[in-house]
Amino acid sequence: MSEFLLYVDSKYSSPYAMSAFVALHEKGVPFELLSIDLTAHENHAPGYTATSLTCRVPTLVHDDFSLSESSAIAEYLEDLYPAPGYPPVYPTDLRARARARLIQAWLRSDLMPIRTERPAQVIFFKRTDQPLSEDARVAADKLFRVASALLPEGARYLFGEWSIADVDLAAMINRLAMNGDEVPPQLAAYAAAQWQRPSVQRWVKHAREIA
Numbered sequence: 001m002s003e004f005l006l007y008v009d010s011k012y013s014s015p016y017a018m019s020a021f022v023a024l025h026e027k028g029v030p031f032e033l034l035s036i037d038l039t040a041h042e043n044h045a046p047g048y049t050a051t052s053l054t055c056r057v058p059t060l061v062h063d064d065f066s067l068s069e070s071s072a073i074a075e076y077l078e079d080l081y082p083a084p085g086y087p088p089v090y091p092t093d094l095r096a097r098a099r100a101r102l103i104q105a106w107l108r109s110d111l112m113p114i115r116t117e118r119p120a121q122v123i124f125f126k127r128t129d130q131p132l133s134e135d136a137r138v139a140a141d142k143l144f145r146v147a148s149a150l151l152p153e154g155a156r157y158l159f160g161e162w163s164i165a166d167v168d169l170a171a172m173i174n175r176l177a178m179n180g181d182e183v184p185p186q187l188a189a190y191a192a193a194q195w196q197r198p199s200v201q202r203w204v205k206h207a208r209e210i211a
Contacts, residue, residue, distance in 0.1 A: 004031035005061040007052070009038050012206040013124045015171040016108070019070040020058035022167050023089045025199035027081050071104040074164045091159040100158065100165035103150070107168050113139045118175035124204070127179045140176060147173065147187050154186075156193065170194035 006024060008017035012035070024031050036042040036057065043055045052059040054068045060076070067073055078090050091097045113136035122128055132140065147169060150158050157166050173191035177183040183191075194200065 003062065004029060005034055006031050007034050007036055007048070007057055007059040007061070009057050010035040011038075011124075012203065013120045014057055015120050015123075015168070016070040017058040018171065018200070018203045019164060019168055020060060020073045021203050022197075022199040023070075023074040023077050023164050024060075025202060026089050026164070027077050027086050029077065029081060029086075070168075071101065071108070074104075075101070089164040091161070091163050093159070096159040099150075100163050103146075103158070103165045104168050106146075107172050111139045111143055111172065114143065114172065114175055118179055118181070120171070120175065122179040123171070123174050132181060140181070143172060143176075144184055144187060147190075148184065151186065151190055155190070162197070166194050167197075167200060170200075 004024065006017075006020060008014060008021065012018075021033070036048060038057070042048060043052070043057065048059075049055050051061060051066050052068050053066075056068050058070055058073060059066055059068045060073045062076075062080075067076055074089055078088065082088075083092060090100050113133060117130065117132060117136045118128070157163065158169065159165075170191040173183060173187050174195065177188045177191055195204070
């Protein structure tokens with residue numbers, strides 16, 4: 001058994017579980033992947049509630065320590081396995097790293113109309129033909145404004161080099177782009193490029209195998 005266990009959703013459709021999965025792969029840390037069925041409420045079963053304080057996925061188990069929430073998991077891995085010995089998942093520059101964490105927190109706490117009307121299932125399984133509400137269009141405009149401010153023309157990454165925040169931002173953009181909603185071409189191209197990263201494709205292939 002590997003030193004780490006990562007619990008994810010059995011449909012492999014959580015962008016937050018994907019983020020933790022990618023962080024582990026990018027660090028090159030061996031881990032065992034376990035899935036739980038959220039639709040069957042396995043996250044509220046006694047065994048899992050004893051493991052995950054928040055009863056959510058992802059949850060990382062490291063020896064006798066467990067940690068939920070994908071950004072907390074990525075930060076823990078970064079502190080546990082710092083550069084230069086291990087590939088970084090956050091920018092090395094202090095201010096850029098703080099900005100990356102800001103982006104992660106913002107994507108998880110704002111833009112609710114997008115998350116509601118374009119759930120992650122539209123990325124991994126089936127598009128919806130339901131048009132965006134006015135609230136969702138306002139949220140999309142906000143997403144595009146922020147992303148465009150952070151990504152100069154032709155930029156491949158948010159902070160000059162890849163970071164886990166690129167995966168999280170691309171996932172939010174792809175809720176719209178992969179559903180066929182109108183997305184600025186530069187941002188659609190950025191998100192599509194992030195999706196081709198090998199660690200991301202490992203997750204995508206999990207999702208497509210069970211679709």
